[in-house]
Amino acid sequence: MLNQSLRSQTPAVKAPSNSCSPADQFYVVTGHAGLVATEFSYKKEEEIYGEDEPSEYVYQVVSGAVRSYKLLSDGRRQIGAFYLPGDVFGLESGPTHRLTAEAIIDTSVRLLKRRSLEQAAGTDVNVARSLWAMTAGELRHAEDHMLLLGRKNAMERVANFLLEMDRRLAVTGMMALPMCRRDIGDYLGLTLETVSRALSQLQSQGILGFSGARQIELRNRQHLRNMDA
Amino acid sequence: MLNQSLRSQTPAVKAPSNSCSPADQFYVVTGHAGLVATEFSYKKEEEIYGEDEPSEYVYQVVSGAVRSYKLLSDGRRQIGAFYLPGDVFGLESGPTHRLTAEAIIDTSVRLLKRRSLEQAAGTDVNVARSLWAMTAGELRHAEDHMLLLGRKNAMERVANFLLEMDRRLAVTGMMALPMCRRDIGDYLGLTLETVSRALSQLQSQGILGFSGARQIELRNRQHLRNMDA
DNA sequence: CGACGGATTGATCGTGCTCAAATCATGTGG
């Protein structure tokens, strides 16, 4: 891994406006501390790192999509998060990764050596603050997701998912989901059939429209927000 | 709040052996940075802070127990964590608390002004590292809990709960649970009846013994570990 | 002793899961 086509380069990302998003945090680090980000690519379904492996790099999605999950011994899977262009993932405070990360589709990432980040954090307070803020951002998401998994019904979960994806990847009015129904189910603590049924029902109510199973247009966001408990 | 019986004092906690637990992290901060921890008490059922309130303090449980939760508008509740003696809670990277915290029983805490911590983190790398590590520790717990809430069945959840509490509060072979069945249910994403039935079944199998509903002795931890998927 | 909240146990219900089949989308080779 990482021994092919490693092009050192300064990050091509522009300084962003909102200084709280994960993407900005990555920029704060690469921009201020003079660190070098490397670009790398993963094919569809390729593993990026495994649970309990030593954490050597921090990643930022440039294009594509990533799922991060835990498995039980019998194959049950819980996806903790999806990472989309701009998102940072793989950052650990401890020595190892606690979830597995895989490319959902062909994906390219920028990456930084974890050691460089730790070093930079030792001298630059802003870097240290950024690392903390990124982990806190993941915690916030996990706390919201625990509420969803523990207490929301199927339709509420799906409505929540649609609004989250709409917010994060809708460019036009349309969103192009990179993940299959099983991934959505494993993210929401449901089966793929239950996800499919919920989406069909929303379509029949005119709340969304399909053009292909993964091309979805939201026609009534407010109704979805009301459904999301 | 906080205007009665505020006794400034240096923390009475001794330097701990394992430098990774939340309790130690609190000590690193109070011990090294010369910060002053204040002691304070909450009565049973008293709110410590509310969701979305400004985060002004960081807390460490001295005695008692705390539940931290989110509510849906119709009253459904998801408890994200229980905090027991030694545990640190209420630490935020952002400006506000994202869950509500309440004392489950009469509870006393030590607390630090968040501003002092931020300041200390600006000059002392170890403090900054500790804050990050504490948030990362909460994230680790949340990731494990998402797997439980999304993919484990009722018996697996209860077995997991018993092992977690055994690890965290068993002094002798006995554990004294501070929380009621409803709290346990709201932590595990179950109803209180389902929790009660699972515990009764474990008792009838001889895996645990009661002396009062909240005094539990684990008689076969390995069996519980096997049940916890 | 009585009252109250917490816990247990029982009976029934319903949401979401399982198993199965049909349909659709995508890509490949003839």
Add this chain to the structure above:
DNA sequence: CCACATGATTTGAGCACGATCAATCCGTCG
């Protein structure tokens, strides 16, 4: 360009696990 294969998605039928509703039982504290 079409035929086919493959995997993803949809839809249906029946079931099971945990929820709900309800009735004791128990422990604690006045």
